[in-house]
Amino acid sequence: MDGPKERWVGRDAGPLVRPYTITRGRTRTSGIRLDLVTILVATWNPVRDHMRLTSEQHRLLAMCRKPITIADLASEIDLPLKVVHVLLGDLCEHGLLQEVPQAQQTPTGRHDARLLMRVLNGLREL
């Protein structure tokens, strides 16, 4: 048994065990790059029993009926980002979610000037 001085949890940390129980212990995502501003949307493919979706994954899937960013998903479901990544990665692998293609960056990693002009106009009208 653990001694009384065993500390697994930092002072500021909330409940720590549960999040990675949700992901069945996994902390890594395979597959597509899940950025904070990646936009995901449900594919409406049927959910099969063998996928064994967790209740959190059902919630995420429901939130993705309309396109939504990962930042918004993580904020609304109130789970740590990394956990959300793992859960979303599964949903993508099962073909239940897909990424909404966005305007690509230029090969030099910069953003399209016309897109940035739209941002600029939007900011000026705020």
Add this chain to the structure above:
Amino acid sequence: MAYENSEPEGGPDDPRVALKILVAGGFGVGKTTLVGAVSEIRPLRTEEDLTDVGAGVDDLTGVERKTTTTVAMDFGRLTFADGLRLYLFGTPGQERFWFMWDEIAYGAVGAVVLADTRRLEDCFGAIDFFEHRRIPFVVAANCFDGAARHSPEELRDALDIDPHVPVVLCDVRRRESVKEVLIALIELAIQDSTAPAPVSSRTHY
């Protein structure tokens, strides 16, 4: 008159393109206030496995048992026409969370480095980070009540930053002031996007 929208998906308010800006700076410099001045603040929980980053981090001595840490991060969202969204992410201020920045910074349009003129050194690390990754950034000096006033040129000298980097004074509590900071950043990003790549007229050391 309200229209009845029978479309099951692809509504006019749905995001089609989402861009992000980082708001960096020392702990307690006003990053959340800045984000909140132009958008509604949303909380984001990140939880990081410290054992992943133990190498090279020397202040973990004595906390080997602490396997994860929860870091709260704020973000704000601006919604523009035609499904365009701009997300503002406040980066965790403490240096021990810098390992998270690369992931947050990936694909960012640019960054606002928020500087407290009384503690300029707090933002040196952020400036280095964005300079090295060639991410466009502006330095915004938070000039709230009681803070000593410096001219942008004095600040530029003190921070030793390239002439092309905008230095603006701002009050992070005021929407108009924050708007100006963001506009300066987007203008810089537009310049960058149209400049001949990868070499520009900037001085690199």
